[in-house]
Amino acid sequence: MKVSGSWMAHPATQGVCAALVAAGYRALFVGGCVRNALLNVPVADVDIATDALPETVSTIAENAGYKVLPTGIDHGTVTVVAGGIAHEVTTFRRDVETDGRRAVVAFSTRIEEDAMRRDFTMNALYAEADGTVIDPLGGLPDLLARRLRFVGQAEARIREDYLRILRFFRFHAWYGDASEGIDPEGLAACAALSAGIETLSPERVGAEMRKLLAAPDPGPSLAAMAQAGVLARVLPGAEARAVPVLVHLEAARPPHWLRRLAVLGGEDPTDLWRLSRAESRDFGKVRDALHEDLSPAALGWKLGSLAEHVMLARAAMIGMAPPGGWEQEVARGQSAVFPVTAADLMPGLQGPALGARLKALEAQWLQSNLRATKETLLG
Ligand code: ATP
Ligand code: MG
Numbered sequence: 277m278k279v280s281g282s283w284m285a286h287p288a289t290q291g292v293c294a295a296l297v298a299a300g301y302r303a304l305f306v307g308g309c310v311r312n313a314l315l316n317v318p319v320a321d322v323d324i325a326t327d328a329l330p331e332t333v334s335t336i337a338e339n340a341g342y343k344v345l346p347t348g349i350d351h352g353t354v355t356v357v358a359g360g361i362a363h364e365v366t367t368f369r370r371d372v373e374t375d376g377r378r379a380v381v382a383f384s385t386r387i388e389e390d391a392m393r394r395d396f397t398m399n400a401l402y403a404e405a406d407g408t409v410i411d412p413l414g415g416l417p418d419l420l421a422r423r424l425r426f427v428g429q430a431e432a433r434i435r436e437d438y439l440r441i442l443r444f445f446r447f448h449a450w451y452g453d454a455s456e457g458i459d460p461e462g463l464a465a466c467a468a469l470s471a472g473i474e475t476l477s478p479e480r481v482g483a484e485m486r487k488l489l490a491a492p493d494p495g496p497s498l499a500a501m502a503q504a505g506v507l508a509r510v511l512p513g514a515e516a517r518a519v520p521v522l523v524h525l526e527a528a529r530p531p532h533w534l535r536r537l538a539v540l541g542g543e544d545p546t547d548l549w550r551l552s553r554a555e556s557r558d559f560g561k562v563r564d565a566l567h568e569d570l571s572p573a574a575l576g577w578k579l580g581s582l583a584e585h586v587m588l589a590r591a592a593m594i595g596m597a598p599p600g601g602w603e604q605e606v607a608r609g610q611s612a613v614f615p616v617t618a619a620d621l622m623p624g625l626q627g628p629a630l631g632a633r634l635k636a637l638e639a640q641w642l643q644s645n646l647r648a649t650k651e652t653l654l655g
Contacts (some may be wrong), residue, residue: 277416278407279305279313288359289322294342294403296365303365304387304402304410309396314409315417315451323367325402327385330354333365352383369393387449388412395440396447397425397434422453438472442484442510445501448489458500467504474509481510481547484493489533495520496542498528506538508547514542522592529584538562538589558582560569566590574642576609583609608646614638615650 283289284305293303304480306325323429331488333354334344343357352367368390369381384390387402387410398413409416418425424441424447428435434440444466448458452526456590473481497620500514501507507514517537537559544558561579565586575583583606616637617624618630625633638652644652 277409279403280407281313283319288361289361292356292358292363295336296326299336301326306402306630307399310401310403321361323364327368348636394427395443422449425454425459426462430462434469438476439480441466445497446484446488449488449494451496454496470505470509478550486533490531493523495523511542514540519590524586525591535585539592571607571645573609573646576606577612578617612646616653
């Protein structure tokens, strides 16, 4: 079995592998790139596993003329930048001791040990630089059946790192077989150990949840999370019920995590998931607008590109398709210009009175569904 792809054939990527191999070490693609190549879906980032120690990797890469960043040197990872592509090169590792959050690692020269410390069998696949697949744990049949299974005993693996609970639902959403359902042993372990989620940093939780919510259809995973008591741990008060309706209404639109998040309800995710200032502001706008009764055009004018999220999320939550022609209406609002300016009201009005009058006229204009002209508004 061989994998291929432009990501792999890239001269810079081949160059990084060749430099390690020429120095007598192994250079194996691993994780997402191999998994996705085998599934024929786009490869996001290139991870390389090697038996060379991190300092050795740095020296070899620098001697070959590449830029090296010590991104995760304590965990054995250096980033080798070649041809504008970041390659995460990680030394084979085995986990020796854990506190449920941070693995203490020892380097290894054995690929089997490196495979054993990975989370799921479909993520423990490797490939040589020429694409030849290496499958130390028998993960290939799982991948081809789109079966997400923990490496080893699920409960034990979760106790080592509770983030694996969220990764379980994330990878199921992306790569699992929805008709086969989620792995029962894994689900039971996630349910039993869901309290461990409280120990995770908001950054890690937020990063996983963004990716989960951006899956083509996160509905079944979110339903399983709710059932296992996991959803309530990551977002208290959240409900997964409206998600399948939303995904249906989205039709062919590209998935957007924020839109999915909007229909979950529950507590404000800003601190729980460490949203950025911009994300939190956008989310707040969408959430507030869900409970306002603005027309599609008014939403387009007020929220710009976020209006689409509101229209779809609102429809999903009440379980009714949005009114016909709503997209044209949103677009009309997006390009509309409020016809009254401060200059139209001056010098008769000044200061706070001017502001209040403008606000009132704006409300009137929105009420008219953006149809009222300057003349009618001022007349
Ligand atoms: P993608 O990058 O598409 O999200 P990925 O599989 O590459 O998917 P990463 O988070 O980039 O996921 O991790 C790379 C690999 O490292 C995984 O495939 C897995 O083998 C291993 N890995 C990452 N995080 C963990 C973890 N918390 N526990 C065990 N193994 C992990
Ligand atoms: Mg990756």
